[in-house]
Amino acid sequence: MKELSLNILDVAENSVKAGATLTQIIITEQDNLLTIEIVDDGCGMSEEVVRSVVDPFYTTRTTRKVGMGIPLLKLACEQTEGELSISSITQENDPVNHGTHVTATFHTDHIDFTPLGDVSASILTLIQGHPDTDFLFMHKKNGRVVKLDTRELREVLEDVPLNSYDVMEWIGEYLREQYEALS
């Protein structure tokens, strides 16, 4: 992956596929440490599955027998001497508080750090493809935060789909303005 934002898009797609009603994407930049967290309330994974998703030869898809999503994210953070961790609670174990929490840390001053890239484009892509699930996006940097909560937008929009072009344009502009204030 050329940008970490593409890894974010890829891993968040797994959350949606796991039946998440809310997927949180939280990026935190503090000094030379960048943390990406993807937290969902989907069906969760057993301990055995959590161990195996870091293995490129494990996948849930049926078209072929390898899954590269998590291994690629793991590679991207470990090549900066960062870490990847996954914790998960299955729906059977806890019918209320189930879901998966992926945390990846990166050392931004490492020569092998992959640039974050266009995070807004990934958020827009997620909303475009999954207008009926909710996303909470936060990018914290230098004590400021860029934030988008589709639940708030949905309240205003009611039955107008979040992936209507005009709404998507609004979201893009909304994020762009916040990023301008951040830099």
Add this chain to the structure above:
Amino acid sequence: MKSLAELQAIKSRMKDKVVLRDGMEGIRVVVGMATCGIAAGARPVLNAFVEGVNKEGLEDKVSVTQTGCIGICQYEPVVEVFEAGKEKTTYVKMNPEKAQEVIEKHLKGGQVIGEYTIGAISA
């Protein structure tokens, strides 16, 4: 700054449009958005279709959606075009420029671009 009040205005404007969309028998553009597609550049391809379809005023006729791995990862980004009563078209190794051409020639003009399809590659 963008405000939720603006979103309210969009909502009022969109209300009628949503009704129009129902029951239309249109063209469906499906972009593969699994790990393989994303890594190969599917995100800007999807974006080009979403923007281009709207810019050309095709939004009532063409829907742009995403799917997972189609199974031909070596040809990603892959875009499938479904039209009622016609055979599915599978475009391979797409990029935003080719997407623009597909919008012009295929979605607007009804002409499949043979050289971008999977048939051209496997032949």
